[in-house]
Amino acid sequence: MKPDSTATTPDSVRNAPRGVASPDPAAGPAGSFEALRGQLLDAAEAFTDGPVALPEILSGLVDDVDRALREELEIFPVCHHSPSSALAMVRRLREKQPKVIYLELCEDLRPLLGELRNCRLPVALQAFASDLDGFPPDWGPLSVVAPITEASAEYQAIAYALDTPGVELVLVDRSADHVFQWLPRDRPESASPDGEPAGPDGAGAAGSAPPPDEAGLHGDAVGVELGDLRPRFAELEAYLLHHGKVRHWSEWWDQYVEQPLAGADYDTYRQVMVLIGSLFRRLTPEGDDRLRQDEDRERYMWTRMREHLGASGADPAHCLYVCGAFHAASRVEEFGTAVPVSTDEAAPRSGDGSAPSSYEISPRTATRWLYGLIPSSHSAIEAQFGLASGSVSIAAATWRKALTRGALKPFQLDGQQGGRKRPGRKRSTSPAAPEPVTDRLSSFLASPPALDGLDEAELLEWCVDIVRLARRNGYLASTADAIAVFETAILLAGLRNRARPTPYDFADAAVTCIEKDVVPGRRDVRRLCEILLGGDRIGQVGYDSLPPLARDVFDRLAPLRLDLTKRTVQRALLDLGGDPELVPASDLLWVLRRLLPDGAVRPIMGERRLGERSIQESWDLALGRHQRSIIELGYEGITVEQVLELRLRRAVWAPDATAAGALAAVEDSILYLGGRRLADELGARAVELLAAERTVDDAPEVLRRIRRLLAHYRATRPDLPAWCEAFATSGYAHYCTLLPTAFADEETGVRQVGAMLGFLFSMESLALSLGCDRVQLELAVRQSHPEAPAKVALLWAAQFQLGLLPLAELRSRCAELLTNPLVVPAFPQYLSGFVQALEPVPALAPFVVELISTAFARLPDPVLLPWLPKLITTLREQARELVPVLVREAGRTFPGSLAEVDSWVPPWSTRQVTGVTPASPAAPAGPVADLLVAHPAVCDAVAELLGCDQGWLPAGRSGAGSPHPATAALLGRHPATTVAVADLLSDRNPVD
Known part of the structure; x- marks a missing residue:
């Protein structure tokens, strides 16, 4: 007894949609495929036992063919x-x-x-x-x-x-x-x-x-x-x-x-x-x-x-x-x-049970x-x-x-690129009469396929060409490999019941016999077979079928004298100083670089920044490869300038737009479009976005861009645009309001807080001149109570900038940190905060160099050596761009040669550190002492002004008196003043 085939029939076959079981009797006689239907049903009965889906499916196949061909x-x-x-x-x-x-x-x-x-x-x-x-x-x-x-x-x-x-x-x-x-x-x-x-x-x-x-x-x-x-x-x-x-x-x-x-x-x-x-x-x-x-x-x-x-x-x-x-x-x-459209309830229903009716097409x-x-x-x-x-x-x-x-002649449109002109075809007056439907499936399915003989010439040509192509691409292929590919292709075709090798058999044989190893960056053999068998043909849209924008682009780039329809990368050299006619082409290339994907237009030499224009430029152009992108630009506007303007407007009015993005749009409008109307409109939108922001994540980007725009406007215009003034006042009030929260918020980074302070301090003079109150900033700083070490250092720097924290007290606090063993492991975080403070308070650069040097000098090796890696990683992660500022300041502070190191005295060694007053320096000697002795009245007046009434020391061996040590210490503490006075009084005599 045969097993129940219903249990082994997949559900997806057993539940397949049935639809119409037989053709419409009105469509014609149904006897054309009866022989085929009988053969398929007999085969189904031979392989199944009982009512299953297979006989119905096979009979349905014949019904579908009969129905389609009788239409x-x-x-x-x-x-x-x-x-x-x-x-x-x-x-x-x-x-x-x-x-x-x-x-x-x-x-x-x-x-x-x-x-x-x-x-x-x-x-x-x-x-x-x-x-x-x-x-x-x-x-x-x-x-x-x-x-x-x-x-x-x-x-x-x-x-x-x-x-x-x-x-x-x-x-x-x-x-x-x-x-x-x-x-x-x-x-x-x-x-x-x-x-x-x-x-x-x-x-x-x-x-x-x-x-x-x-x-x-x-x-x-x-x-x-x-x-x-x-x-x-x-x-x-x-x-x-x-x-x-x-x-x-x-x-x-x-x-x-x-x-x-x-x-x-x-x-x-x-x-x-x-x-x-x-x-x-x-x-x-x-x-x-x-x-x-x-x-x-x-x-x-x-x-x-x-x-x-x-x-x-x-x-x-x-x-x-x-x-x-x-x-x-x-x-x-x-x-x-x-x-027929039927409304009868007894009419045949569709597969989902609904009555047939005329199909209504939904509107667009x-x-x-x-x-x-x-x-x-x-x-x-x-x-x-x-x-x-x-x-x-x-x-x-x-x-x-x-x-x-x-020997067939295909149809091809007249004028088709790559085709030849052909005379018009004559069309017969009457079409061929329809032929009766006859069963061709029975004989086609019953007869074995016609086997084509092996075309040895074609296969040999493939094998020789693939070896030649493989050698060009770095493979060690030889004539023996060509013979192996030939025999292997025939063997694979035989194993797959094919009379002749197909291109797929040939490709498998080539991979087996030639590609013995895979080298990164080299084309594999299967890809070479695709190139050999016809390659990847790439189409191209003709000039007359391009949208107006694309045609305008090619017309405006015609002075470059390059065939921009080629898919190869072409180099364009522009001497803008010697040939001013190329300036419009250069402007267009910069706009295309802004709009097109990477690689379509790439500058090799030359740049475009605010206030900068190159006199010579070099470009790599691959517009032929990116024709699709140029065509899609044509769907957005008539010219690329219009498309860029629309995109800038769309970006600043998008739901996720930010003030930093709006400032970037302002910069792009100045660089690529010129004019003031659009820039002023985008700038006004930047003011609105900044006032509506509730986070300070983009504060570094806002600071960088507004500084650059202000420098540009101050260099090119007699006055600032109204939106710049509004941005300064609005940003000053906005960041003052958010400053206490940003100091206390753990999710707000040190970089963002430093950028806020940089905005407030760099825009302070402009904001105060426009009516802002400095008390607002002082209150914001006083209300800030950070806990993170880096933010504490930033707060101290802000207090120093506002005059709320003297430098001596700041130096004393940092000295206390170095003496506290519990704080020393977190000292790199304090240093990171001070380095970030170089953005809003650049005057702290000498103090930061002093602080790092003091730490290196005072910390013992067991503490310093584990501490150094953390210091380096902290500075790299949190203050990467400010480290060069610190390095330049250290270069100005430390001696420039090895011979000067032994005699070099740190400038901060004579200052009061941790409550210890250094010994009073010796009285000045040389030209400075001679100058003071020659003009005692001036020295007495300065001493009286400073409250020094100790008088002059007794005369030495030279017979001349010398200033008191307090006065000498004062002069040594301010050498620049001494030099200036010496220049005035001694007619620019050299002073040590």
């Missing part, structure tokens, strides 16, 4: 970028010569098709929207692309319709707006339009990933493809790959579908494609979101076609409907050109869509739709070989 409007099923579909399309168009072609493509892309004449394929039709209305804001910008290659059925239909008089081409698929309307609101960023994340087919097995600049030509746009044929039942795909002895789906499709159908007649091709589409459709798990969206697309397309037929009066027999094979096996109620949202063409490539198509690396290039090579072998 009055001829359905042409295709697969995306399939050479066999393109070949069948060429043959059918020349035979049928339809008057109307309905194409499964977004209907709002129709005006772009004529622009394909100015392009070099592959290119992609694009719909782009940045201003959203009706979609979640975080989705923007929205972008939809539909790639077009020469080896595709859709391009052959487009070329035939556009170049044949009297033929109408109608796009019937959902619009770009509906593509996003039908997506779930919580869709992931990488979701495809059908809701399935896009990823490489057979990643890791298909070889190396394509280069980023080639695979990223579509950006993050949503791809729309014509004919997605891939099992949505994971177990089925795994089963087919395992028993087909292939690594990924693209290879399976090429071996078992593309190659057998390349030379098949049209009826066989149609029936096989519909059969495959029906199989994948019926094995789709129930409740799949993609299936529901596919059914909505089918209702949409059939509704559009019936509307056009009713409005134009076209005869369905003279029309052709080009759609994916998955949609050709549709079972929706709207299928067909004549669908208020989003404004812009349309254009962008360059594409084989790698971009593979990355967009999850195909194996190199599969589209292999399909293009198969297409060219099939055209040569079949």
